[in-house]
Amino acid sequence: MKSSFFARGASALALLLAAGVQARPVGYADGHMLMIDAAPDYQQVAYTYSPSFRWSMSAGHARIEAVEDAGGNVDVTFVRSARLLRRWNLPSAQGNAFVWGGAGRARYANPASALDNGVWHAGLQLDYETRRIYTAFVTEYFRGDQWSFRSDVASLGVAPYEHDMNRMATWIVLKAKRSSGMTMDETNAELALRFFTPTWWIDAGVDQDGRPAVNLMFNF
Amino acid sequence: MNRFVLTALLALAAAPAFANTLRMEVNGLVCAFCANGITKAFTAKPEVADVHVSLEDRLVAVALKPGQDLADAAVKKALEDAGYTVVSLERTDLTIEQIKAEVARGT
DSSP, rough: OHHHHHHHHHHHHHHHHHTTOOOOOSSSSSSSEEEEEETTTTTEEEEEEETTTTEEEEEEEEEEETTTEEEEEEEEEEEEEEEEEEEEETEEEEEEEEEEEEEEEEEESTTOOOSSEEEEEEEEEEEEEEESSEEEEEEEEESSSEEEEEEEEEEEEESOOOBBBTTTTEEEEEEEEEETTTTEEEEEEEEEEEOOOOEEEEEEEEEETTTTEEEEEEEO | HHHHHHHHHHHHHHSOOOOEEEEEEEEOOOOOOHHHHHHHHHHHHHEEEEEEEEEEEETTEEEEEOOOOOOOOHHHHHHHHHHHHEEEEEEOOOOOOHHHHHHHHHH
């Protein structure tokens, strides 16, 4: 009983922190990004500032609703810093290797909840894209005092046409996710439609169980 | 004779001392959301009148205001800070619209 109790809490925290990493964890020099995630059972707002194209810092707040045994909603405030390890700029393609680390602090609707209040995490992203194909692999590791959790996501995107600065991009993205840790070990798939222009980005997807999720980002 | 010399001097003074547009071939241009940093970086510079970024043509063109200039090194640094690699840089008297037309013709 206790392990599943912690697993649910760990999953909630990990989900919230993992959901904040979309597209590129580092933008361009002096770039600001506002990100909003929404799903039936969680919402998140995060702000990222990139002093240079090599690193960024983020802060955010997230809420997951009606977490069983946590007495209701769980609110997480987190900070994160990411670094671009290597970029490959090719004539018609780009590849990247990013790493990041962060920490979050959780508050529970039931103050007597025995779930961990703090969680640390670290991640790695490798991606390669052209204007027609997008591939990415993201692995993240989360750790609290009483649990650890790992998430691996492989993404493959295909664009039906080549976008440009004055033509909105359209992508069809398939994600395979594996989550493991505590009593949990599951794999699932998500299909998303992605649209973006130079200043905004939207991902709208649904997983194999029919759960929808939307991710919005704004560049400024 | 004096009028001729004066006219010649005025013509020389009016002629730009440098090409007015910087034209660059750039590697890594694949995502408009990410390349927004190029537009932002150049429009923030007081010397710049206009910026054109084309993913299709791997092209960045920067039009300078009359009488203004930007050093090659500063231009390359702005693109590198945006996360891209400059393959070549040339100065031209063509306007951005003329460059677009030239690229469209495939010349």
